[in-house]
Amino acid sequence: MTPDEVAAVVASVTYKPGWTFKLGGPLRRYVCIFATTPDSNNPTVDRCTQHMFKIPDHIAGRRELARWLFGCLLLCEQHECGEFFRMSGHRPFMPHHQDEGSPYELVERWDSP
Numbered sequence: 001m002t003p004d005e006v007a008a009v010v011a012s013v014t015y016k017p018g019w020t021f022k023l024g025g026p027l028r029r030y031v032c033i034f035a036t037t038p039d040s041n042n043p044t045v046d047r048c049t050q051h052m053f054k055i056p057d058h059i060a061g062r063r064e065l066a067r068w069l070f071g072c073l074l075l076c077e078q079h080e081c082g083e084f085f086r087m088s089g090h091r092p093f094m095p096h097h098q099d100e101g102s103p104y105e106l107v108e109r110w111d112s113p
Contacts, residue, residue, distance in 0.1 A: 007023055018036035031072060035076060078104065082106070082107065094107065
């Protein structure tokens, strides 16, 4: 797909209220998903989180790109689920942030308080 075709598909995507999509990064080779959701540490306050995914070099067409974008959303939701899931106040699946590792890796933190 050409960069313009990719941009048109990304621009056509909608999801939940508060979630938006755009191209960004070097040479616009990344999909940026912005999610405005309640803060998992203070659910009375909303925060905007940016998720970035490098677009694969060899996307064959619109359907393949749509499937890839859908997979990116599933990773974002898995991350958010890990932040909000609690057992007696403990978050055993709290995802990585910043320099800890991939924010989309399923993490288990049973040894945490």
